[in-house]
Amino acid sequence: MMTQTPSHIADFKRAYETAGPAFPGGKQLGGMRDQAMERFLSLGLPVRKAENWRYFDLTPLRDQAYSPALTLPTATLAMIDEAAVPGLEAPRLVFVNGRFSRTLSDMDRLPDTITCESLHQRLLDGDDTINRLGLDLADGDAFDQLNTAMLAEGLVIDVPDGVKVDQPLELVYLTSKADGLASHLRLVIRMGKGAELRLAETIIGDDSRAFTNLITQITLADDARLICTRRQLEGSQTVHVSRNHVTLGDALYELAQISTGGKSARHELLATFTSEGGHVEYKNVQLAGEGQIHDTLTLFDHAVPQCTSMQTYRGVLDKGSKASFQGKVLVRQDAQKTDARQKADSLILDRSAEANAKPELEIYADDVQCAHGATVGELSQDQLFYLNSRGLSPREAKAVLVEAFIAELCESVEPEPVRNAFLADARTWLDRHPVKAAEEVR
């Protein structure tokens, strides 16, 4: 029986058929992409009924066709400077409209103790080792498959055993004048034993109707440390789906994120612990305004004993927005002495907003400490009154309180320039929000 392929699926297929022949890499890779495309076509985009997608909205992906950039786009250094973290002393790696830009990147400033090359270049070089990177996400969902099918661009970073990189690396992803653009990016970061690295990512765009599909695969060997920060400042019409697959031994992985961008924007952190002593720390600040839908999804798989994890989520929702947190901690039978914590707090600024939280625990071991907390509420009238009585306008008072609400997460962000960028991003958002209520307009 033939069923009609939905037009948006046909659009993705067409995009694949058009762009595919130009993708670098050998026959084997081509086979992998074809298979992934097949799987994508049979899976289709997730529907609302799918538990993990119940709060998200993929309508923009169904309404329009998105295809990868075939030519190398151009951007000026000034644009990158503006996007990057001010004052951060770090070699930059730059993507423009889903393509790695060698000219805008500081390839010559990269520490020579690590290997860092664009995936595109690695594929062009016909590098055999590429097959060992685990790029094929055969068991993944539609976005994993689509990303694999369109696999052509990204980064491969290897930090060898014992190498501690002092200086952070900065990654900038810029989307500019790119209606209908799809950026399917794949980052592979492998941390050797005792390796240390800091990454500062900024994802930024104009109001193009674009689609970012960013998958990061991270492995950490014992005693490795990877500290990441991410500013998600996509344009207001962009669909942003990013996913971090993290596998760690007795190591530390940290991710602090602030998100203000995207029309439908979603971040997933899927972490698997593989040996005792691992720790994952996830901090996420979501600021959502008119028409935005923000989703956060986590799955922490405590498969082995003695691992710890901490998730902290703060959502601020202005008029007409929706922000959701779906966090899951899975403690398997052998994972005794697990300590897993989740905290999700949402602040609603307007009655047309919707906040959702689903902090989930699935526990098969008894000697564990697992706790989660979730709150939803508005700004305290008492606090607003207090600030008003000290001469702040209602709007200023709100801004002060919102800033305080998220500052707790931002303030522990390192290094300092990134922390300042987080706070600046929050202030930029606060300049536009909360949208003025009628009684405030004099």
Place this chain on the structure above:
Amino acid sequence: MSATAETKDRVAELAGAYKHGWSTDIESVFAPKGLNEDIVRYISEKQNEPEWLLEWRLKAFAMWQKLEEPDWAMLNYPPIDYQDIYYYAAPKTKEGPNSLDEVDPELLRTYEKLGIPIAEQAVLAGVKGAPKVAVDAVFDSVSVATTYREELKRVGVVFMSISEAVHEHPELVKKYLGTVVPQRDNYFATLNCAVFSDGTFVYIPKGVRCPMELSTYFRINAENTGQFERTLIIADEGSYVSYLEGCTAPMRDENQLHAAVVELIALDDAEIKYSTVQNWYPGDKDGKGGIYNFVTKRGLCRGRNSKISWTQVETGSAITWKYPSCILEGDGSVGEFYSVAVTNNRQQADTGTKMIHIGKNTRSKIISKGISAGHSSNTYRGLVRVLGGADDVRNFTQCDSLLLGDTCAAHTVPYIEVRNPTAQIEHEATTSKISDDQMFYCMARGLDPEEAVAIVVNGYAKEVLRELPMEFAVEAQALLGISLEGSVG
């Protein structure tokens, strides 16, 4: 309430086996096995139902055939063969059970074994000055006796089996049946709509405070039967009722299906307190046999300042799938959910609540205590939803899990969905085990490990147990101890 010496004695006395694991030899009338339109007609005819109800059942049956069994719960069980079940089994009695004299004495002995003094003494043994309890006993599928009807009648309370109510108060049944749990609500509820055989109907008139606790005992006796009872409670303006429900079933190797629907409706200023002690046969320690309990319970706070409170102690059933919920429609209405769910051996429970806030100033409170032992699995699944028009909503949720042993599982799946900024929602959950310190302390004072666990668990569940009417609280404490037998040492 602490575990008194008396309670301990009871625990000891009851220890050893599932207390209610005997079956009664009573002649039963069965409908043929399986389910089709004819069975639905047969059930309807047996109850001598009016045409509109038959139509209603057939409509539900048609819907049910198109529905799919839900699979989202964290439950694992072999597929149920819905054609291998008796959908109607009634103890054979003479003309309608109007008074106790007409009831089969064997049946009365069954209830005595259950510890329900169904005859004259409503005061339960050992509890002095306890209020009277009116009992409606549902045996397999049919209501066999309702006590104290006369006394209730004087104050205008209607308390009878739903099959009688269809005839005596058709306007009320017609008006409210299926208004809280719509026919299409879910697979099991729809099935119930098609084949429900009996259940309880309660109507509390305006301004009446029901003078006694109302109580129903459900018991599945016959082999291969399903029990599909239906309860409908309406509390009219300003009234109050406390309703108790107890469930047991004899030991059987086969799994038995129980798919009940309970609908509560509270009008302005009315309050319904609904307490359940669920002690269906949980299967043996290898997971053989036991009841599959798929129950839809929902209360509608339709009036202003109305209140519905669910309290449940779930210790039985092989499978529990149950989410007693409150729809808080009236401004200022209150919903409460207190739950203790114990699973041991191979039991699986997926239970919790939904609080849907529609009206302004509505409040809800959820206290859930899960205890898992053996190879069991215990899931709390809850939803707190605040709609846009619901200003100044308050919710507090606490769901704790206690794990006894490293082969059991405890899950927490809370959903919080808020569309109004004035809402204040708080949710807390913890997972832990009984600490060695607590065990050591109790054992140093001469308790054996099992008694120590029983005491700690009773303390852990105290917040919920104290919500139960006193008669039930004692039983519930004893049950907790029994259910956890063999989980330590």
